[in-house]
Amino acid sequence: MIDYDSFNKISSYLTENGVALLVAEDFEGRRDPTVRFFTNHPGDALAFFATGPEPSILLVPWDINVANQYVKHDEGIDIKIVPYTDFERNPYKALKGAIEILHIQPGSRIEIPPTTSYPSFLRYVDAFPDYDILCREDGSFSILQQRRAVKLYSEVTIYRKAAAITNEVIDALEQEIRNNKFETEADVALFIERQARLRGCEGTGFETLVAGPTRSFGIHAFPAYTGAAFTGPGLSIIDFGLKYEGYTTDVTITVARGPLNRTQERMLTLVEKAYHLAVSMVKYKAATKDVAEAVDKFFEKAKKKMPHALGHGIGLEAHEAPVIRNRSDNDWIFKNGMVFTLEPGLYDPVHGGCRLENDFILVEDDLEQLTNARIIRIDE
């Protein structure tokens, strides 16, 4: 979605900081939702945001036909579109074009993404000696990241719809599982893919992970799903997200099919307890690190170790701000409007893995659970 209020705020921020032009890139291997956030164009494009008295955008899409279909022009932001082929699909030539088209004066500051490689940064500096090229992590992109971590009303509306569809799919999945409809991991994953598309989603937010009892020991099983059996006793993991109007959910179901051994039962109990501990601790203004640390310590007491973060923000990307992990450099605080996962898990090379992951939003200081993933116990 395009958010004009944010556009104006960012535009003001840039003006105040003396940045005349912001460059965003969204290509394979270097995805950046900034482009979609401001233009609704879904990917493979450069976008140039010019500030000043009349902010405007130059979108340089790889595919002009897709851009003409998706870009929204109708609410007061001037979005010009020039196909990337006009600049020989060369980012430096595109920037040169943007400087001309958007009338960026020599001596101005131009901010490029903080992910720009060191050699590429040097080329920008070389190619534009009359401009001040900024490449920094604490600049405009950090402001955009912080802004995107706190969802607006319009984004929350999309999330409620995305979560409702996700919950329908979770219910349908449980029914199929209990009726023994799935033989292989591929059956499960393709059921989810089909449900996503038929229910109007753009797709899945990331490659669906389905790991039957012999493969659930991996945090993210490799391959993501196979022709291996999904049936049989033990622990299985299903991790998926549905992408709706650009925004993705992210949930994990563990299927615990009996008979389980004591180690497996204990892993399930510990993960459930860790999950409830995390849910009880998330509060407005709490530090995300404190919650993650409490869960790590809970597992440590049980002589277990969780090999990944407790959770993460979700949005136009499957992993975005806030970070929810126990690392000294993490200073994120829970704020109203944040949408994020909590996903404690334990993994054992012999006994398999279990993870319980749901999506939450903090609203008026209260934690609200958006999705209904669960541990599905089947006694056999």
Next chain:
Amino acid sequence: MIDYDSFNKISSYLTENGVALLVAEDFEGRRDPTVRFFTNHPGDALAFFATGPEPSILLVPWDINVANQYVKHDEGIDIKIVPYTDFERNPYKALKGAIEILHIQPGSRIEIPPTTSYPSFLRYVDAFPDYDILCREDGSFSILQQRRAVKLYSEVTIYRKAAAITNEVIDALEQEIRNNKFETEADVALFIERQARLRGCEGTGFETLVAGPTRSFGIHAFPAYTGAAFTGPGLSIIDFGLKYEGYTTDVTITVARGPLNRTQERMLTLVEKAYHLAVSMVKYKAATKDVAEAVDKFFEKAKKKMPHALGHGIGLEAHEAPVIRNRSDNDWIFKNGMVFTLEPGLYDPVHGGCRLENDFILVEDDLEQLTNARIIRIDE
């Protein structure tokens, strides 16, 4: 696969260039097959390659269980494995650990990936004042890229198998299409996904694109596939790749269902002619730019424009060296052992799109077609 001959060559190159340690990163948003190339670990890891009289590798995987399953130890390279959690999932702490574990002497040169961001490069330089940090596009990673562009016998063997499976799936697809088995784009895409897994592939090499007649105008349709009809007259595009032991194929089928109008017929004819022109021009030592330029000029004469490159190398990544496009900075030459796509296409917002893409290998100066994608014409 792990290639020990390459390992030794790279190791010698590094030693000759005074590089004591090479750092590779393979994480979400920053994929680098170097890690898999040398360790067989399929992803989410840091890897440190130490040169000197006894080259050795430190692999730092996010998921120790997956690493223990995949890493191959048995052919003379010492691969140590330390889980990323031991370094608090922090790349700088991991490098500090690697320097200790691999005994890298102060004053040595350490090469980090050329994709390292400018801010991150500065942090490396700050954090390791006793070492010479190199971040360059014409260094070890360029050598690795050139090496990976020319496949070894063992890699070609994998490719022949991957192509054989791909051709089986193409044949099965054509049969299903001619028997009108597919109603929606999702039906087609999920058929391919299922076939991939059931035939022992790791999955698809990229998100399968299926665009029915109303959506084929996009080079890469967005969303990649939907619940929209795949049936009906006009042009449809199916673009997919199968990933086998890490290596991906990449093919595109156009389904042309009659009655077609004159514009659509002309587009098909032009794309077929362009395809044959390209095939006829690829030769040992030919410049890839010359072939791409000839195709661009052919389309120009017909007052059409192809909005993308003519082709690209394939391998552990869906897009890798060589580049096959008409851009002044492209100086790639066709060499024996290169595996690549040729994929001319035309796209019209009203009449739809068509593309024909196959995978080729240059063997003993001759071009050999590995895959059998085609334009499937159906008269109705």
